[in-house]
Amino acid sequence: MLVLTMGSISYGQAIPAGGASMTTLSSGPNLPNLDGVVHYALSASEVIQFGYYGSGNVTESTALSGDVAYTAKSTVRPFSLLFAGGVILPNQSGQSTTYYSSASVSQGFVTRHWNFNLSDTVSYLPQSPTTGLSGVAGVGDLGALPVEGPAGGPAGGIFSVAGNRVANTLSGGAERQISHDTSVSGVGTWSLLHFLGNNGLDNSDVTGNVALNRRLDARSTVSLGASYTSISYSGALAGPTLPNIEARGINLSYQRVLSRTLSMSISAGPQWISSSNSTLIPSSLNASASASLSYSRRLTSVSAGYSHGVNAGSGVLSGAISDSVYGSVAHTYGRKWVSSLNVGYSHSSGLTLLTNQSSLAPVNETYNTVFAGAQVTRSFSAHFSGYASYTAQDQSTNLPVGAPNALNGTSQTFGIGVTYTPRSTRLGQF
Numbered sequence: 001m002l003v004l005t006m007g008s009i010s011y012g013q014a015i016p017a018g019g020a021s022m023t024t025l026s027s028g029p030n031l032p033n034l035d036g037v038v039h040y041a042l043s044a045s046e047v048i049q050f051g052y053y054g055s056g057n058v059t060e061s062t063a064l065s066g067d068v069a070y071t072a073k074s075t076v077r078p079f080s081l082l083f084a085g086g087v088i089l090p091n092q093s094g095q096s097t098t099y100y101s102s103a104s105v106s107q108g109f110v111t112r113h114w115n116f117n118l119s120d121t122v123s124y125l126p127q128s129p130t131t132g133l134s135g136v137a138g139v140g141d142l143g144a145l146p147v148e149g150p151a152g153g154p155a156g157g158i159f160s161v162a163g164n165r166v167a168n169t170l171s172g173g174a175e176r177q178i179s180h181d182t183s184v185s186g187v188g189t190w191s192l193l194h195f196l197g198n199n200g201l202d203n204s205d206v207t208g209n210v211a212l213n214r215r216l217d218a219r220s221t222v223s224l225g226a227s228y229t230s231i232s233y234s235g236a237l238a239g240p241t242l243p244n245i246e247a248r249g250i251n252l253s254y255q256r257v258l259s260r261t262l263s264m265s266i267s268a269g270p271q272w273i274s275s276s277n278s279t280l281i282p283s284s285l286n287a288s289a290s291a292s293l294s295y296s297r298r299l300t301s302v303s304a305g306y307s308h309g310v311n312a313g314s315g316v317l318s319g320a321i322s323d324s325v326y327g328s329v330a331h332t333y334g335r336k337w338v339s340s341l342n343v344g345y346s347h348s349s350g351l352t353l354l355t356n357q358s359s360l361a362p363v364n365e366t367y368n369t370v371f372a373g374a375q376v377t378r379s380f381s382a383h384f385s386g387y388a389s390y391t392a393q394d395q396s397t398n399l400p401v402g403a404p405n406a407l408n409g410t411s412q413t414f415g416i417g418v419t420y421t422p423r424s425t426r427l428g429q430f
Contacts, residue, residue, distance in 0.1 A: 036073040042066050045387075045417025047088070047138035052127070052411035053162065060091040063417070065139045078108040084134035084141055088126070098126040098164075102134050115175040121153055122168040128159040128314075128407070130391055131342045131373030137391035138415025142340050142375040154193040154203070157314025157322070158348050158367045159395045159407040163199040165315070168192045181215040193315055195235065199405050200315030201242075202235035211253075223253040223267075227288075231312045231319060237405070238318075243277035245319045245351065247310045249288045261297040266290070273310055273351070275319075281351045286310065286321060299332040310351070316406045317365060319351035336379045343372045354399070366398045367406065383422050389415040 045063045053059060065086025072079040085101030102123035109116040129135025132142040135155070155167035173187035189207045193200075211225030231245040251269035258264060268289040275281035292305040304327040313320040326344040333339070346369045353362035375389040391413040395406070402408060 035071070038068065038070045039421075040066065040068045041419055041421045043086075043140045043417050043419040045139055045415050048414045049138075050412040050414075051409060052407075052413070055409060059095065061095075062089045062091060063087070063136075063139045063415075064089070065134070065141070067133065067141060076110050078106075078110070080104075080106045082133070084132075086134070086136075086139060088136075100125050100134060100136050113177045115177075116173070118172045120168070120170045122166070123153070123155055124164065124166050125155060126164055127162045129156050130371050130393060137373060137413040138389055140375070140377075140387045140389065140415065140417050140419060142342060142373050142389055142391075154191045154205075154312060154314075157311065157346070157369075158316040158320070159369060159393060160200055160314065160316050160405045161407055163405075164196040165200065166192070166194045166196065175213075183213045184211070185213060186210045191312075193312065195315060198236040200235075201233055201237050201313065201318060203231060203233050203312040203315065205229055205231040205312055211251075219257040221255045223251075223255075225251045225253065227251065229310070233312075233318060241277065241280075242318055243275040243281055245273065245275050245281065245310070245312075247274075248272045249309075251288060262293075262295045264291070264293045266292075271309060275351070280353065281319060282353070301328075301330045303328045313348070313350065316367070316403045317348065317350040317352070320348040321351065322346055322348040338377045340375045340377075341373070345370050363398070365402065367402070368396050370394045377419075383420060385419050385421070387415075387417055387419065389413075391415075 043063075043065045045065070047061050047063050049059045049061075051057060063086055065084070068081070068083045070079075070081045081104070083101070083103045085103075086099070088098045088100070090097065100123075102121070102125070104119065104121040106117065106119035108118075123129070123135065125135055127136075130137050132139065134141050153167050153169045155165055169189060169191045171187060171189040173185065175183050175185035177183045187209045190204070191207075192204045194202050207227065207229040209225055209227045211223045213221060213223045215221050227247075227249045229245075229247040231247075233242045233244070249269055249271035251267050253265065253267035255265040256263065268287065271286045271288040272283070273281075273286055274283040286309075288309040290305070290307040290309075292303070294304075295302040305325070307324045308322070310319065310321055324344065324346040326342075328340075328342045330338065330340045346367075348367045348369070350365040352364070354365055371391065371393040373389065373391040375387055377385055377387040379385040392410070393407075393412075394410040395408060397403075397406065397408065
């Protein structure tokens, strides 16, 4: 059985501000079973990294990890909890023991005309998150179900050098049913990214969204929403002159259930960006857009998406406009084999104008980030399984010398391990 085939669609990019209006307040963990039973998994693995700590550098470590999930059976007061964490023990001298964890909890309340939701997602990671529920490559929790992991929050985005970081996203929302086909919804989110070793730009942002939602038919819904985002920076690398950023947007969204196995959504609209220092970050009119497509049928799950918009810059840039494309596939072969694949690409352009050494014209610092992760799992018995995984990531910049804390170059991670799942219900689910 898998250590958690319900990993995230981890596409390595922070969520852009002013995205699609949400017509259902389900921002917490999307767990597959409403069985009211605590499920957990324990894993032991060997992880080898090539190039992450420098070109030609090879590190070996042993990882001990665990995952816990719970979803209440109540549809009136839905509650879900998801946790992934572990310890990484180095197999060579000169490296220290590191810990990692991520958790997400969601509580909802549904009445005849109202729908409320409160959720919180927090992570503590030793490096930039990539694939899997925990965001740590090689520990066996890479999967395909749409559970948002750390890579979808403020810790994800442009890859930065190794160093402990804490990310937290607190979200609350409400939806009021006005008529049978019309509702009004609002969502407020507060996010924080903090680097414990002062090796990144600490940032926090507050986002608010309101939307008018209209169901066109049994399968289609359209929404018109407005959003506001405020981003601020702190910490040793921020300095006293780094400006705050504001973004305002209007979005038109459309969701469609194409069939019992296929659904899609799309959202787009203008976005106005301004800052407290127009010399460093001039005001501009941009666009916010997102699109997603998901397919699930028996033994196969496929998800793909695109997003464009402003974000805090992942602790590397003081604000960025990012384009991100991501995809995820999982398939079960018979009763013993499961394969999973996650891929992603993002292009991030900084909002701050910089002086280029080779040109008198100011330029925006940009980063191209690519990653891919694959995992194959085979069950040995009702509760034991083994897995092998591979993750690659590459990042480059348009400047001769990028930000001091930005990762530059290519790295690869191999992982092999064994998982124990005492309450598994079927192959590919713990």
